Amino acid sequence: MNEHILVVFPHPDDEAFGVAGTIAQLTNRGVPVTYICLTLGEMGRNMGIPPFTTRESLPEIRKSELDQACKAVGITDLRRFGYRDKTVEFEDRDILAARILEVVEELKPSRIITFYPGYSVHPDHEATAEAVVHALSLLPENSRPELHCVAFARNTEEGIGKPDIVNDVSDVFDRKMDCIKAHKSQTDWLIKAIEQDPAMYEWAKKERFWVYKF
Amino acid sequence: MQPILIEHVQPVIEQFFGEDVYLHLETTNGAYANHNNEKVLTVNAYIRNGKVNFDSGKITGPGPYRVGLKIELGWIYAEGLTHWELDSSGRLLLAGHDAEGKLAVALQISRNPFE
Numbered sequence: 001m002n003e004h005i006l007v008v009f010p011h012p013d014d015e016a017f018g019v020a021g022t023i024a025q026l027t028n029r030g031v032p033v034t035y036i037c038l039t040l041g042e043m044g045r046n047m048g049i050p051p052f053t054t055r056e057s058l059p060e061i062r063k064s065e066l067d068q069a070c071k072a073v074g075i076t077d078l079r080r081f082g083y084r085d086k087t088v089e090f091e092d093r094d095i096l097a098a099r100i101l102e103v104v105e106e107l108k109p110s111r112i113i114t115f116y117p118g119y120s121v122h123p124d125h126e127a128t129a130e131a132v133v134h135a136l137s138l139l140p141e142n143s144r145p146e147l148h149c150v151a152f153a154r155n156t157e158e159g160i161g162k163p164d165i166v167n168d169v170s171d172v173f174d175r176k177m178d179c180i181k182a183h184k185s186q187t188d189w190l191i192k193a194i195e196q197d198p199a200m201y202e203w204a205k206k207e208r209f210w211v212y213k214f
Numbered sequence: 215m216q217p218i219l220i221e222h223v224q225p226v227i228e229q230f231f232g233e234d235v236y237l238h239l240e241t242t243n244g245a246y247a248n249h250n251n252e253k254v255l256t257v258n259a260y261i262r263n264g265k266v267n268f269d270s271g272k273i274t275g276p277g278p279y280r281v282g283l284k285i286e287l288g289w290i291y292a293e294g295l296t297h298w299e300l301d302s303s304g305r306l307l308l309a310g311h312d313a314e315g316k317l318a319v320a321l322q323i324s325r326n327p328f329e
Contacts, residue, residue, distance in 0.1 A: 049315035051215045051297055054307050122245045
């Protein structure tokens with residue numbers, strides 16, 4: 001099977017902190033990465049001091065930030081699914097799963113990256129993770145791509161143990177930071193934290209994945 | 215957006231009196247409120263494109279400000295508003311931003327549905 005990675009997250013910037021370094025390493029090696037981003041992050045809260053945007057103009061900003069972020073880590077295939085921030089869990093899960101499955105069947109990815117269901121805090125994250133798991137469960141076992149999940153709920157290790165993969169992304173850290181900085185309307189605090197807090201910097205140099213077992 | 219001045223915002227509110235208009239009303243402490251602090255309840259609510267008609271309403275307070283709009287059978291109310299804008303589509307956008315520049319409350323009125 002050719003390597004092809006499919007990343008599925010609900011919000012522009014979900015890929016930035018936990019996965020951007022891994023993506024940059026893959027695209028450096030010439031592995032194609034497709035990103036399905038479900039919403040425009042319309043309900044983001046950071047408006048700035050003084051405010052540089054409004055509830056109504058934020059989506060356009062976040063749209064172009066995501067384009068920049070994709071460039072930073074070498075993603076050339078971005079697919080926006082057109083859902084609305086905070087509403088993914090109320091949409092028909094089977095329809096969302098079918099749309100994801102359609103992309104899976106088209107690309108035949110070797111690996112899918114999304115959140116871990118039950119351990120990803122935000123309701124949109126959970127709904128995305130559940131839809132991906134549901135989509136893959138419809139495939140015969142021998143044609144299922146690997147599913148690597150990001151988890152950050154406080155009870156993660158109690159529930160699913162330590163991460164199966166801890167990927168050191170020091171070699172592409174500048175590009176990871178470029179990705180985080182591309183989302184600057186929402187990540188100002190994170191950029192400062194990584195630049196000023198050594199523990200945060202160390203944490204950001206590693207990316208953690210739990211392999212989902214069906 | 216600009217810091218609210220009552221004398222600037224009140225006449226704009228009055229421009230919408232007696233018309234069917236679309237409402238975006240939201241309050242939020244963020245999806246991660248409880249994740250960041252277990253003692254805090256994550257509380258978020260919004261209505262988008264509620265069709266309403268009010269024939270009176272005021273903005274009050276010393277800042278942050280409150281807005282109350284009287285509709286036929288009840289009220290539209292928001293507290294904690296700090297900034298406002300009449301945008302290029304003629305929509306009145308009112309928002310309350312916290313000390314970190316995060317939106318905590320929004321009350322928006324438009325003659326056309328919000329996207």
